Amino acid sequence: MPQYILLLREAPSDFSNFSPEETQQIIGEYVAWRSKIQAEGIFVGSNKLREEGGRHVSMRNGKARIVDGPYSEAKEVMGGYFIINAANYDEAVETSKGCPHLKYNGWIEVREIEPVPVPAG
């Protein structure tokens, strides 16, 4: 089964102003979505990317150029990612649609992961 990565993008401050009961409710929605895709065998793995720190590394004139994140001034950051099983893009998109991230002003980039060929023999 092909695998897809869901890159969860969001504006950095989007979650900061929720009241305790809202926070609890949103956590509940995420946990429910996660359990659902786990139960359906869709879920492969997920990771949260640390918000503090971060570096941009590039080459300029043969020298490494390193710029510090955090990107708190940036319009959007990648909060984390999920890897899922899906037969095709339609299925992968369908799974993403259920993710509460979309409800709270985030957006999701869906990309198919190129499978590593299994060596013959």
Next chain:
Amino acid sequence: MIATLTRIFGIKKLDQVEDAVQDAMARALRLWPYQGAPDNPTAWLIQVAKNRMLDQLRRDSRLTETTDEVEIPIVGEADAAFAGEIRDDQLRMIFICCHPLISEDGQIALTLKTVGGFSVSEIARAFLAREPSVAKTIARAKQRLRDFDIKLEMPPPDKLPARLESALKIIYLMFNEGYSALEGEELVRTDLCHEAIRLCELLAGHPVAGAPKVHALGALLLFQGARLAARCDAAGELLLLSEQDRSLWDRAMIGRGLGHLRKSASGDEISDFHLEAEIAACHALAQSFEDTDWSRVLDCYEELLNRNPSPVVALNRIVALAKVDGVGAGLIELNKLTEDRTLRNYYPFYATRGELLREAGKKSEAIDSYQKALGLTSSEPVRRFLMKRITDCGLRIADCGL
């Protein structure tokens, strides 16, 4: 959570504790979608909030150059022990919140906020109050705790009975607030009832605080609470006890109520809660409104009236009396109450009178009473109920060609 952390850091740090818990929740919101919720979410949140508090205290102590050591008990390893610890912390917190130095409003609001985890806006919605005034009430209550440096511990044995009394009163008020007011958001109000039941059962389960009357209150609240889902019809219109679909009553809650009722009988003291619980049990166990053991209900109301001559209890007694001795006898007793000043502006008095008159076939007098009741209440569901009664009576008069 707040109760546990307040025990660790002291009541003076209550505001910081609340902020730390909020931070921990925000952190959970960032992590749990990706990492899944931990096995014991509460322990996780407490740990994170505790670390926040420690960081902050270290920063503060560096600023003020004090070397106060904060002693941190290790959060219990075993989950069962941990659950017990949280339960005890919450109990201590209830007793703190019900401290006699705090106003009654303050006691309820602070209990809901710190023990129940309700937000200010939820409390405001539940009590139909404005948010800023609830916030102010809570701030004032906290200030009192700080000013008098009240310790987060169980009250000493000699003070326990009095404090238990006020804790029970607060729980009773909390439940009534959720149960009897018919406006506002249904969900929040139901939460209020369930929180009152939870706190009462928490007290009931404690070896020292679990006096028989705590069980009696628990039984009362559970029997009443079992009817929450049946109080309105599908259209949201109010239903009287006689009109409710009894199959909607929560059997599990009634069962728990009976357990508490049994335990309430262990002492030699009979409290008002005992009598009220017994009345509620009569209703909860009756197959139908007609099958209710009305003479027992009447006995209980008479005993309540002897102990505490309140016109409201007297009114309830008459409802039971009308069932036992007939509507006529009820009306005669009711007329004796007409003189009572307290009842003059109490809409249930006229609504009850209307019901009895209607049953006695005195429709036009019934309409008069319903109209008086209508003039005394601003609750929309009650008003709709009364209007419906009036048109019911009116239509029949029209049918009779009067």
